[in-house]
Amino acid sequence: MRQKLVRVIGGVALAGALVVGMSACSSSDGGGSGSDSKCGLKITFFGALTGDAANLGINIKDGAKLAVEQYNEKHADCKVELVEKDSQGDEKQAAGLAREVVKDSKVVGVIGPAFSGETEASGPIWEEAKLPIISPSATRTSLGDKGWKIFHRGLGNDASQGPAAAAYIKDVLKAEKVYVIDDQSAYGAGLADAVRGALGAAKVGDDKVDRNVTKDFNPVITKIKASGATAVFYGGYYQEAGLLVKQMRAAGVTATLVAADGVKDPAYIETAGKEQAEGTILTCPCQPASEAKGNFAESYKAKWGQEAGTYSDIAFDIAGIFLKGIDEGNTTKEKMLNYVNGVTYEGVANTYKFTDKGELDPQYLKIWAYKVSGGEIVADQEIKTQ
Numbered sequence: 001m002r003q004k005l006v007r008v009i010g011g012v013a014l015a016g017a018l019v020v021g022m023s024a025c026s027s028s029d030g031g032g033s034g035s036d037s038k039c040g041l042k043i044t045f046f047g048a049l050t051g052d053a054a055n056l057g058i059n060i061k062d063g064a065k066l067a068v069e070q071y072n073e074k075h076a077d078c079k080v081e082l083v084e085k086d087s088q089g090d091e092k093q094a095a096g097l098a099r100e101v102v103k104d105s106k107v108v109g110v111i112g113p114a115f116s117g118e119t120e121a122s123g124p125i126w127e128e129a130k131l132p133i134i135s136p137s138a139t140r141t142s143l144g145d146k147g148w149k150i151f152h153r154g155l156g157n158d159a160s161q162g163p164a165a166a167a168y169i170k171d172v173l174k175a176e177k178v179y180v181i182d183d184q185s186a187y188g189a190g191l192a193d194a195v196r197g198a199l200g201a202a203k204v205g206d207d208k209v210d211r212n213v214t215k216d217f218n219p220v221i222t223k224i225k226a227s228g229a230t231a232v233f234y235g236g237y238y239q240e241a242g243l244l245v246k247q248m249r250a251a252g253v254t255a256t257l258v259a260a261d262g263v264k265d266p267a268y269i270e271t272a273g274k275e276q277a278e279g280t281i282l283t284c285p286c287q288p289a290s291e292a293k294g295n296f297a298e299s300y301k302a303k304w305g306q307e308a309g310t311y312s313d314i315a316f317d318i319a320g321i322f323l324k325g326i327d328e329g330n331t332t333k334e335k336m337l338n339y340v341n342g343v344t345y346e347g348v349a350n351t352y353k354f355t356d357k358g359e360l361d362p363q364y365l366k367i368w369a370y371k372v373s374g375g376e377i378v379a380d381q382e383i384k385t386q
Contacts, residue, residue: 056262057114067316070299090118091118095122107333114135135154137155142190149337152359177227178203178230181206238271257280260284283369286368289307325340
């Protein structure tokens with residue numbers, strides 16, 4: 001793995017490490033209500049478990065579930081439940097599901113929502129209920145500008161990932177002509193806008209597609225070919241990105257496709273085809289799971305029979321934040337919110353401390369570039385921020 005660093009504006013990325021370690025509940029806690037007992041409390045996973053983007057949600061859910069199960073093994077007489085809410089990544093369903101969650105007084109924290117659109121749609125509901133949320137994956141920059149006191153995210157937003165992707169395109173790929181496309185989703189459009197701004201004069205073309213409609217990218221590909229672009233940035237998710245690059249190669253377009261964390265999934269290669277996906281660059285505000293501290297990677301594989309996926313380690317850490325909060329007596333959503341707002345937590349993927357906007361403290365930002373090589377997504381290099 002190359003460790004060459006690309007420099008862009010931001011904070012210094014630092015590694016963090018800690019395995020969830022909490023003391024056991026006493027037997028006197030058993031059977032109490034969520035207002036006065038550590039036992040029987042709930043944490044909710046909120047994200048896609050079915051639908052086109054399900055793999056990303058499953059990665060997150062499995063990371064969180066591993067943390068909760070490890071906690072419960074140590075607290076057999078005083079367990080915490082992980083409740084799974086499948087949003088299908090559909091912002092139209094988000095508000096209704098959020099209302100279901102906030103009705104349960106035993107839920108003291110939410111791991112998610114996973115996607116930016118559903119976070120935006122459900123945010124006012126979490127805010128009214130004063131229920132803290134920590135997203136392991138929603139990167140739309142404007143989410144931190146809503147004034148929500150309940151909002152937090154355990155990774156850098158698109159204001160850091162977008163410029164990092166642009167820096168890689170210009171400094172590593174040496175591309176002087178770049179075509180930018182987004183899928184008009186809250187995530188894809190916001191990220192692509194950040195890339196557009198950072199590319200400057202290198203952007204020679206611009207287009208939008210509809211994530212829910214566009215399957216034929218040939219009209220856009222004709223424009224890419226005419227622009228002379230040697231790199232194409234796509235803001236969106238893995239299914240559509242796979243179709244785009246497959247059709248680009250069929251049309252004889254050899255420009256390098258660059259995308260971000262929404263495409264960082266093996267299903268992208270399955271959709272595109274191994275040969276067509278080769279050489280694709282994928283950025284992510286996340287380190288390789290193999291870089292996680294302790295035995296996280298081994299434990300995850302032993303539990304789920306596969307390598308940890310995108311954001312699995314961050315979800316493990318976010319669950320750990322809530323679990324440690326419960327262990328320290330934050331047994332209501334109001335207490336948990338105060339705890340999360342002031343926490344400094346060393347996890348397996350990073351150290352977590354939140355600004356007053358709920359953003360990850362800049363000193364802990366991490367951005368990595370990954371490459372499709374030999375039919376697999378492999379770590380290429382950290383895009384160093386400063």
